[in-house]
Amino acid sequence: MKLSKRVRQLLPSVTLAASTKAKKLKAEGKDVLNLTVGEPDFATPKNIQQAAIQAITDGKASYYTPSAGIPELRQAVVEMIRREYGLDYEAKNVIVTDGAKYSLYLLFQAMLDIGDEVIIPVPYWVSYGEQVKLAEGTPIFISCLQENDFKVTVDQLEEVRTERTRLMILNSPSNPTGMIYTEDELRAIGNWAVQHDIMIVSDDIYGQLVYNGNTFTPLASVSEDIRRQTIIINGVSKSYAMTGWRIGYTIADEQLINAMNNIASHSTSNPTAVSQYAAVEALNGNQETVEEMRIAFEERLNTIYPKAAALPGFKLTKPQGAFYLFPDISETLTLCGYNNVTDWVDDLLEEAYVALVTGEGFGSENHIRISYASDLAVLEQAIERIAGFIEKKIRENN
Ligand code: PMP
Numbered sequence: 130m131k132l133s134k135r136v137r138q139l140l141p142s143v144t145l146a147a148s149t150k151a152k153k154l155k156a157e158g159k160d161v162l163n164l165t166v167g168e169p170d171f172a173t174p175k176n177i178q179q180a181a182i183q184a185i186t187d188g189k190a191s192y193y194t195p196s197a198g199i200p201e202l203r204q205a206v207v208e209m210i211r212r213e214y215g216l217d218y219e220a221k222n223v224i225v226t227d228g229a230k231y232s233l234y235l236l237f238q239a240m241l242d243i244g245d246e247v248i249i250p251v252p253y254w255v256s257y258g259e260q261v262k263l264a265e266g267t268p269i270f271i272s273c274l275q276e277n278d279f280k281v282t283v284d285q286l287e288e289v290r291t292e293r294t295r296l297m298i299l300n301s302p303s304n305p306t307g308m309i310y311t312e313d314e315l316r317a318i319g320n321w322a323v324q325h326d327i328m329i330v331s332d333d334i335y336g337q338l339v340y341n342g343n344t345f346t347p348l349a350s351v352s353e354d355i356r357r358q359t360i361i362i363n364g365v366s367k368s369y370a371m372t373g374w375r376i377g378y379t380i381a382d383e384q385l386i387n388a389m390n391n392i393a394s395h396s397t398s399n400p401t402a403v404s405q406y407a408a409v410e411a412l413n414g415n416q417e418t419v420e421e422m423r424i425a426f427e428e429r430l431n432t433i434y435p436k437a438a439a440l441p442g443f444k445l446t447k448p449q450g451a452f453y454l455f456p457d458i459s460e461t462l463t464l465c466g467y468n469n470v471t472d473w474v475d476d477l478l479e480e481a482y483v484a485l486v487t488g489e490g491f492g493s494e495n496h497i498r499i500s501y502a503s504d505l506a507v508l509e510q511a512i513e514r515i516a517g518f519i520e521k522k523i524r525e526n527n
């Protein structure tokens with residue numbers, strides 16, 4: 130069968146592929162510790178589950194909804210942004226989508242023409258570049274050094290800026306690095322974008338998951354000029370343990386929201402009705418569980434970080450937010466006799482039953498990503514197994 134050129138050049142999502150592989154081994158009875166996918170292990174809070182059940186029994190979940198989302202949910206997003214960001218938007222500035230992932234997809238489809246350039250700092254979240262390519266845009270990657278906390282600078286942005294630059298992506302706290310941009314850094318990047326009329330896609334999905342006194346500054350809150358230059362992407366997956374419900378949203382200029390809505394109306398029709406009612410409760414309801422889960426992630430980070438940092442050859446910057454460790458293991462690879470990070474990750478799974486994601490999916494050949502959105506006991510056992518695997522490989526290599 131002849132498939133489209135568009136799809137032939139598409140890479141599969143490495144995060145989802147790694148997770149599928151781990152789950153398959155587990156189903157075969159192998160004792161796999163799965164630290165692949167970025168997904169809270171907590172069940173969705175009870176009040177949110179209850180709202181969904183209520184929507185079903187009330188008959189509200191049986192029908193199509195407006196394609197941009199039910200008015201209550203668009204309004205709940207407006208209230209959330211007022212509360213968390215201190216910014217005023219209206220419901221017409223919001224589109225609710227099937228996860229933040231589909232918000233990004235619609236946005237690129239709505240904004241890019243063939244060859245339009247999108248600046249993506251590396252390491253990046255796996256789907257950015259592929260989604261840009263699906264919209265026939267051109268991803269322009271900028272390598273960001275671990276020494277600079279993996280952050281992009283205005284000088285680097287200026288180096289790659291062309292007449293075709295339409296968008297840049299900023300993800301803070303970052304998946305996979307966990308780094309957070311400071312207000313000053315955001316101001317510098319935001320002003321550069323304003324000056325050159327480049328829109329910034331601010332993927333804020335980990336904004337509520339910050340630890341150890343670090344704070345999240347939303348790019349849109351830095352100044353009024355920068356707010357107008359910003360497209361906010363967010364969702365309920367991470368903060369409310371709702372990955373399976375598939376609810377995300379975009380906040381932007383009404384014209385862009387309408388364009389995205391037009392595409393959504395021809396593709397998904399609407400995000401699942403029952404999930405939308407659940408998300409209203411997530412955003413409007415009691416927020417205590419958000420803090421409880423944040424504290425649990427913080428404890429996991431603080432327990433696991435020193436142990437991971439002490440593994441032979443691991444060079445690890447302590448993350449400030451999200452729920453990933455992203456060590457440079459190039460030295461470990463040499464010690465273990467490997468010249469390729471993906472082979473090391475594959476063997477770790479086959480031989481020690483620890484599933485992680487290769488840095489290659491995030492644009493780095495030197496790193497691995499470990500999700501710590503798992504139980505502490507699992508995390509500690511995983512570190513022990515990784516240590517055992519490295520020791521064995523070093524022995525075999527000598
Ligand atoms: N952005 C980033 C940085 C992510 O890590 C994820 C992970 N799923 C998403 C967007 C999409 O999230 P979702 O589609 O579950 O809302």
Ligand code: GLU
Pocket residue numbers: 142144145165166167168230254255256304
């Ligand atoms: N964002 C999560 C991750 O990076 C979920 C998987 C995905 O959507 O790619 O693991």
